[in-house]
Amino acid sequence: MFKKKDIFFTTLEAMGDTLVEATEYFAAGVSDLSNLTAFAKRMKEMESQCDQFTHTILKELNKTFITPIEREDIMALTTSLDDVLDGIEACASRFEMYNVREKDEYITLFADVIVRSTHQIRKAIQLLTQKKLLAMREHTIAINELENQADDLLRVSVTSLFANVKDPIELIKRKEIYERLEQTTDYCEDVANILESIIMRNS
Numbered sequence: 001m002f003k004k005k006d007i008f009f010t011t012l013e014a015m016g017d018t019l020v021e022a023t024e025y026f027a028a029g030v031s032d033l034s035n036l037t038a039f040a041k042r043m044k045e046m047e048s049q050c051d052q053f054t055h056t057i058l059k060e061l062n063k064t065f066i067t068p069i070e071r072e073d074i075m076a077l078t079t080s081l082d083d084v085l086d087g088i089e090a091c092a093s094r095f096e097m098y099n100v101r102e103k104d105e106y107i108t109l110f111a112d113v114i115v116r117s118t119h120q121i122r123k124a125i126q127l128l129t130q131k132k133l134l135a136m137r138e139h140t141i142a143i144n145e146l147e148n149q150a151d152d153l154l155r156v157s158v159t160s161l162f163a164n165v166k167d168p169i170e171l172i173k174r175k176e177i178y179e180r181l182e183q184t185t186d187y188c189e190d191v192a193n194i195l196e197s198i199i200m201r202n203s
Contacts, residue, residue, distance in 0.1 A: 087184035106157035150185035
């Protein structure tokens, strides 16, 4: 059904690799908040790299007549992958902006869910480029399950926050970070939903 790997698939794979690298870096960074400036800067660099991949795909779509899958699917998948990295970079920037230096068990748990989600995304994209569409479903289901875990984690973390944190400024800072982390798992789920639609259209 597909021709051999082309610029679209190789760029999507590179985006998947960058997502995993960025989220693993984020997870390591929130366990050691000693250099917030370096942490935020590196995350911004990876976000910019993902933007470059998006530009590459847009440029190729504008000049390519035949694409390996529907143009709309390539565009939607590219945009949703970029949204995940934008989301995690926005979280990282908040640590520097709000000068958050204390470790937080809930942020660590969110980071773990996001790392696992991006590993599933990367595996699904690799299967897409290998034309193994039905095998992608295992990974899209896993991403949906991880997003459900993040929903539960948000409820628990915010409940704990209001029960235990008395400083209103600290409460506002942490609550926003929790919500942005949960939103990033929503972006991962968006990727899974687009992959599901690709499976349905092409298998």
